[in-house]
Amino acid sequence: MESPFQLIDLDRAAPNPPPGTPGVRVAVAARPGEVAAGFDVLLTASPEPPRPWVGCADPYATARRLRDIVAARPDACLALVQVLRMGSALPPADRLVAESLAYSTLQTGADFRAWLAAKRPHTARPAAEPVRLYREADRLTITLNRPSVRNAFDAATRDALCEALEVAVADPTVTHVDLRGDGPAFCSGGDLAEFGSSRDPARAHHLRVHRSPAALLQRCAAKVTAHLHGACVGAGIELAAFAGRVVAAPDTVVRLPEIGMGLIPGAGGTASLPARIGRERTAYLALTGDEMSVPEARRWGLVDEVGDAARDW
Numbered sequence: 594m595e596s597p598f599q600l601i602d603l604d605r606a607a608p609n610p611p612p613g614t615p616g617v618r619v620a621v622a623a624r625p626g627e628v629a630a631g632f633d634v635l636l637t638a639s640p641e642p643p644r645p646w647v648g649c650a651d652p653y654a655t656a657r658r659l660r661d662i663v664a665a666r667p668d669a670c671l672a673l674v675q676v677l678r679m680g681s682a683l684p685p686a687d688r689l690v691a692e693s694l695a696y697s698t699l700q701t702g703a704d705f706r707a708w709l710a711a712k713r714p715h716t717a718r719p720a721a722e723p724v725r726l727y728r729e730a731d732r733l734t735i736t737l738n739r740p741s742v743r744n745a746f747d748a749a750t751r752d753a754l755c756e757a758l759e760v761a762v763a764d765p766t767v768t769h770v771d772l773r774g775d776g777p778a779f780c781s782g783g784d785l786a787e788f789g790s791s792r793d794p795a796r797a798h799h800l801r802v803h804r805s806p807a808a809l810l811q812r813c814a815a816k817v818t819a820h821l822h823g824a825c826v827g828a829g830i831e832l833a834a835f836a837g838r839v840v841a842a843p844d845t846v847v848r849l850p851e852i853g854m855g856l857i858p859g860a861g862g863t864a865s866l867p868a869r870i871g872r873e874r875t876a877y878l879a880l881t882g883d884e885m886s887v888p889e890a891r892r893w894g895l896v897d898e899v900g901d902a903a904r905d906w
Contacts, residue, residue, distance in 0.1 A: 594630070597670065597671055598659070600656050600660065602612075602617050603620050604623055605620075619633065619634045619659055620676070621809060622652075623637065629759035630739075633873060633876045636655050645872075645873035659701050659881070662852065663880070668698055668855070669851070669857055673857045673858075674858055675695070676695050676857060677863055679691055680872065682694075685864060687807060689811075692862075693798050694801050696856060697797055700856070705854060707855070709788065710806065712785065717784075718786070720749065721748045723738055724736065732767075732770075732771065733761055733769070733770050740775045742782060743750045743778035743823065743824055745783065746829070747787050750784075758809035766815060770816045771820060772815075773820045774829075777822075777823050778822075778829070779820070779823060779825050780828060780829030780833075781848070781856070788854075807832060807865065810832060810861070811851060815837045818837070818838040819832075819836035819840070821833055823842075825847050826847075826848045826849075827860065828862075831862030831867070832861060833864045834865035834866050838897050840897065843887055844886070846884050847884065848884045848885065849882060852880055852882060862875070863901070869894050870894055870895050887899055
């Protein structure tokens, strides 16, 4: 089988990958420059390079690490970059459909099944009111309300968030929406107690597309300010990135962990993050699963403002 990883050194080779080059396409260069759009990740030793480049102390070592990640999870890695490439040419709503189709396919894969078999059991801890609403004049505050599990995103939270966002979409007198999370974290990602509970990926795809907080956030994004703090993992950053304005407290930590599970971001991240930081940087974050600090998120444009904790929580 041909390697699913392709590395091109732009200091030594032509800057264009051959048409139809398979695999995850990574380029390295000493200094960032203009390149063709055919690469999935662009690595450079230059500090604080412009989008879409990722600066790192040793781009060759980072490329080797990416090679190992792709070798360990080839199906998820390939699906990720394929969805990101296609998304550039799709209308916003269709990007969510493409993401969901790939996510559902990977749910049937060997890597996700192996991850499920190895994970420790998690007890479901449903909340009586997983999302709180507060209306004052033209401002609607939507608060994720499962602080005991750092606002882990379960089906009940999804449904309640959809109901709240439907108000924001339908009511023209709501001109400002604040999206917050109660407790120590904005949202720690998908609730692990529910991972693997669906035995019908086709039905799960239907629910993701037709009961989608991401789709509703796309429609009312201009009204929304997301207030981040603590862990913003998986769905926690994927949904927040749709907001027209993202304010993050200094303790905010961003991470996309899905590749390690044999999956790709499934809460809209392949649509929301590229709109802010580009598909190449999105691919880097998702492939590595690395934590991103607030200063770097601010430099990349994933965060618009670093807020005061006392004011924004």
